Amino acid sequence: MKKILVVLLVAFIILQFFPIDKTNPAPTPGMDFLKIKNVKPEVAQLINTSCYDCHSNETKYPWYSNFAPASWFLKNHINEGRKHLNFSTFATYLPKQQVHKLDECAEMLEKKEMPLESYFVGHQDAKLTEEQRKILIDYFKKEKEETERKMVF
Template structure:
């Protein structure tokens, strides 16, 4: 048993020498969802606290991001989140894709699939109340309709 604990401890120490890259891409405000959609401050605050760490280039890495293997899992979540939706580069999406992404936001929030439960461990402020869910869903629906209206002009 002592050998197993020693091996695990040595392995834990060794993996600390393989840190994640915490460099965020340089923000481009003119491409950011909140700016281009002129999002009201109260809605922007909810989106920022519940979505932006994984779905933007403005990730704020928590203390546990300094320790492997938790840092690896976290970095994978961030990479996947940005791949599926990046609010920091929302303006580069074609209008049809923007509307689709907004529909996905609506569905994920309605199904309570976002934010991820695991995200709440270190971010209790990201947990959405029923009222906040309703506000976000209505806001995303409004923006989706506006985007589709502009596409049909």
């Protein structure tokens, strides 16, 4: 048993020599969702608190991001989140893509698939009340409709 613990400890120490890159891409205010959509401050705060760590280039890495293998899981999660939706580069999406992304935002909130339960471990402030969830769902649906109206076919 003692040998197993020593091996696990040594393995854990060795893993720490393979840190993740915590560098965020440079901010691009002219492409950021909260800037281009002129989101009301109370809605912007909800989006920023519950979505931006994984779905923007403004990730704030928590203390546990300093320790492998948790850091690897976290980095992979952030990369996947940005791949599916990146609020920091929202203006680069074509209008049709923006409509789809906004629809997905509302749908993920309705199904309570976002924010992820695992995110709440270190981010209790990201938990949404039913009222806050409804505010975001209504906002994303309204924004989707407005974006559709502006589309040129």
